[in-house]
Amino acid sequence: MANAVSGMAVHDDCKLRFLELKAKRTHRFIIYKIEEKQKQVIVEKVGEPAQTYEDFTANLPVDECRYCVFDFDFVNAENCQKSKIFFIAWSPDTSRIRSKMIYASTKERFKRELDGIQVELQATDPTEMDLDVIKSRAY
Numbered sequence: 535m536a537n538a539v540s541g542m543a544v545h546d547d548c549k550l551r552f553l554e555l556k557a558k559r560t561h562r563f564i565i566y567k568i569e570e571k572q573k574q575v576i577v578e579k580v581g582e583p584a585q586t587y588e589d590f591t592a593n594l595p596v597d598e599c600r601y602c603v604f605d606f607d608f609v610n611a612e613n614c615q616k617s618k619i620f621f622i623a624w625s626p627d628t629s630r631i632r633s634k635m636i637y638a639s640t641k642e643r644f645k646r647e648l649d650g651i652q653v654e655l656q657a658t659d660p661t662e663m664d665l666d667v668i669k670s671r672a673y
Contacts, residue, residue, distance in 0.1 A: 542640045543574040544647050551577050555605055556619060556650045559583060563590040566601040566644070568636055575601065575644055587665050597628040599637040601644060603651070608672050618672045621651040627658050 548566055555561040563581040568574070578600070579593050590604055602622040610616050623641055625634050645651060653671050657663035 541573055542568055542636070542644075544644055545574050545576045547577050548575055548644075549647055551580055552603060552648045552650075555603060559605065559617075561605070562586075563593075563602060563604045565590075565593055566603075567598075568633075568640065570636070575640065587668065591660065591663070594624055595626075597626055599626070599629050599633045600624045601637070601641070603648065604668075606668055606672055608669065610673065616672075618652045619650055620653045620655060620668065620671070621645055621648065622655045622657060622663055624657055624663070 548564075551561065551564050555564060560583065561580050562583050562585045563579075564577060565579040566575050567578040569576050581590055581593070587604065587606070590602070594600060594602070602620075602624055604620045604622065605617060606620055607615065607617050623637065625637055645654070655663055655667070655671065661667075
């Protein structure tokens with residue numbers, strides 16, 4: 535079903551890949567993009583479990599918007615292994631205004647399709663989503 539505001543549908547593969555990340559932990563990250571011609575959100579890239587946060591950020595375009603999900607593993611203050619699923623709305627300052635508007639108007643509906651997101655970030659440049667920011671939001 536298309537979003538009434540932006541008219542964007544969410545491809546079934548988006549939800550399927552997210553469930554694999556959440557339940558089976560078969561992915562470290564997922565990068566989603568909006569295909570304007572097809573009027574839908576699709577999976578652009580999936581990261582293997584062994585890939586790092588640096589691998590993830592290296593796959594983001596410098597001048598195009600994306601939605602991303604990252605499964606962040608960490609050890610808490612009680613020395614327990616934990617994991618948090620981050621939703622990152624990547625909207626760089628250098629991206630097209632039309633693209634920023636489409637991503638902004640579709641974000642909430644798309645996020646609702648991904649049940650299990652624990653932390654949300656909005657980033658317009660890499661410093662707003664560097665590893666220190668991720669760590670500080672995880673605890």
